Amino acid sequence: MDKQSRALLAAIMETAVDSIIVIDSAGIVQLANPATEALFGVVVADLVGQNVNVLMPTPHQEAHDGYLRNYLTTGVAKIIGIGREVIGRRKDGSEFPLHLAVSEISVDGQRLFAGIIRDITHLKAAETKLQEMNDVLEQRVQERTAELHAAQADLIRVEKLATLGQVSGGIAHEIRNPLNAIKTSAYYLLNAKHATPEKVAEHLERIDRQVSSIDHVVTALSDVARLPDPHVESCDLRPIVREVVRETSLPSQVLIDDQLPVTFPNALFDTKQIPIVIRNIIRNARDSMPDGGTMTLSALANNDELSISIKDTGCGISAENMSRITEPLFSTKQAGMGLGLAITKAILDKNRGRLEVASSMGDGSTFTIVLPVANRSTDGSAAEKPDTGKFLNT
Amino acid sequence: MALRLKSLTLASFLIPSNRNDWDRHLSAKHNRILIVDDHQDICASMRDILDDVGYEVVVTGNANDALEQVDLTPFDVVLLDYQMPDMNGAALLRIIKQKQKAVTAFLITAYAGSTGAQDALNIGATAVLQKPINVVELLGYLADAERA
Incomplete structure (x- = not known):
């Protein structure tokens, strides 16, 4: 290193805002810049030759020699080349947070460590x-x-x-x-x-x-x-719907449009409970059309569930009433007790089904019963799904 | 149970308490009363009670029939159910009051605390009676109306 470079480095050491301290492998201070004096309240001339651990609080003060030995033995760095936040100790004993960045240097075969220390009191x-x-x-x-x-x-x-x-x-x-x-x-x-x-x-x-x-x-x-637990069987819904329609007293001005498919998979349901559901919906459809209309029966199936829809061309259900139609004792009928759809919902819940309702005031309503599918058979004679038995005890 | 009585006098409490008093009570000329309730059994029981004590009673099962009756002959007292198929009791009372301002009216309802009951009082009902009614209390009101 030429003379000019040395002079430059010396000037940097002299004027650096951060404290710069160089120690040997035993932790003895070899060199410290003037900023060290301001930061730690020490005299650099006094500090040189002392163990650097005088600038550390307990327990690091006692452990620092061990840290160094450990690094020199294992080569595993905890701070050297990394930098971290630690606590410093001034000469008057007061402590303060500082950021310490340590680099290892080798001069004439001697291992030295240079630490650059910044006061981070304000930052902390x-x-x-x-x-x-x-x-x-x-x-x-x-x-x-x-x-x-x-x-x-x-x-x-x-x-x-x-x-x-x-x-x-x-x-x-x-x-x-x-x-x-x-x-x-x-x-x-x-x-x-x-x-x-x-x-x-x-x-x-x-x-x-x-x-x-x-x-x-x-x-x-x-x-x-307290609806009884359903005894679920694999059955065809279509004849049940048709039977309920047949036995329900319908005025002559209410027409039935049977669009139920020719083939349809079986559903899993209680054959005593589900007719009650269908009866309630058919009667409601009838009652919604006092001046006549058309009741359309249709059905759809997918892999897991199937649905039977009963559509009327009656008065429809207002948005205000829609949220209450399955509420016990709520009825828009003058003579209705308001239990039909409450029972319908309770039965469908127990049979792992659900009720879907779409309605438009003046245009009519569509009530759709959704039930779990039993199989893909079209004649109703095929075996039930293996898990059918689970329903028996629910 | 009466929700509120607008013009209750001491006469309301002077209900005959024994057979002789009832007989004297019955000897007087009694008011014409219209009962309007879509519950047929209630109409029948009320008619029998009021008929038995000498009132002239007409019953109808809906508001429209009631209005026809009012148009035919004036009534001194009307007993109106609140919840009826074609019109509620308060709305019916409003129309009856337009036709016969002086009529004495009672609303009989399953919900005495309802807004409909309050409406009826505002329109001019003398009292709102909650079902099941206290018949003795009702007879007291009717006797009071008769003396008014």
Whole structure:
């Protein structure tokens, strides 16, 4: 290295903002620049010749010689050539964060290590501040999330209460009317001055009839709540649909358009429960067309499930009512108890099927029953799927 | 159960409590009452009770028939069910009141706390009675209406 280069390097050492310390393989300081004095509060002349570990806090101070020996023995670098954040110790004992980059150099066969040290107190303070702000933000996010969860839970509770209110209202109507007839007839029997034997019998029969009516409401509600487990079999839906249509009282102005396919796979369902579903849908279709119309029966199948659709050209279902049609005791019919579609949904759920409804006000509605397919047989005689038995105990 | 009574007087509570009192009560000339309810058994029981105590009773199962009856002959009192096939009781009362402003009206409903019940009171119903009704209370109201 020529004289000019040496002078340049010396000038860099003298003026560098970062502290530069050179140690030998025993950790003894060979050289340090003036910035070291400002950073560690030491006198460079005093530092040279001392172990560099005087600039480190416990436990690194005691361990540093070991770090060096370990590197010299194994060659595995933990900091040399890498650089990392460590803690420095000033002469007055105070500690501060610093970034240390160490490079290994060899001069005249001697292994030396040059460390460039930068005070990162402000950087760490900013990091700490940022972390604190992150913590506060995280805390707020957690609080807000908890509030949202609570609000969601409240909403679900309110929704459940609203549904309960609607159901209670339906129950009130279905039970208080017969109760009113019973109470007024009982009053008559107890207080009437001119009660003939015929009148007495009429009122007693009325009470008996109205008790049965209330019992019917309670039984129907119980059926929705505690539907028996289905006994699933592999069956053809088409003859069941046709039989229900045949036995349902349909006015002459309601036409049946049977578009059920000639071949159709079997479905898995309870042959006692599913006719109830079809009957409810057929009756609803009929009732939606008091002035006549067309009821279209159709079916589709894919690999896993099949569907039977019953389409009417009736009044349709409003968007407002659509979400409530399977709600127990909700009915748009004047004489309806509002249990038909609730039972339909409950049965389909139990039979691993579902109900799909599409409707347009004034144009009519399409109710589609979807059930699991049994096989691809077209004659209904083929074997069931092997897992059919699983349904028996569900 | 009455939700609210707009013009209750002491007479409402002076309901005959024994047979002799009832007999005196029955000897008076009684009002004409129209019962409108789509529940046939309720109509039949109510008619028998009111007929037995001497009121002149007409029953109909829907609002349109009720309006025809009102047009034929005025009624002193109307007892209206709220939920009916062709029109609710409050809407029916509004039309009846237009035809007969002085008619005394009671709404009988399964939901006394409903907005429909409040509507009926606003239109001029004397009281809203919740099913199953307290017949003694109703007779008290009718006696009160008769004295008014």
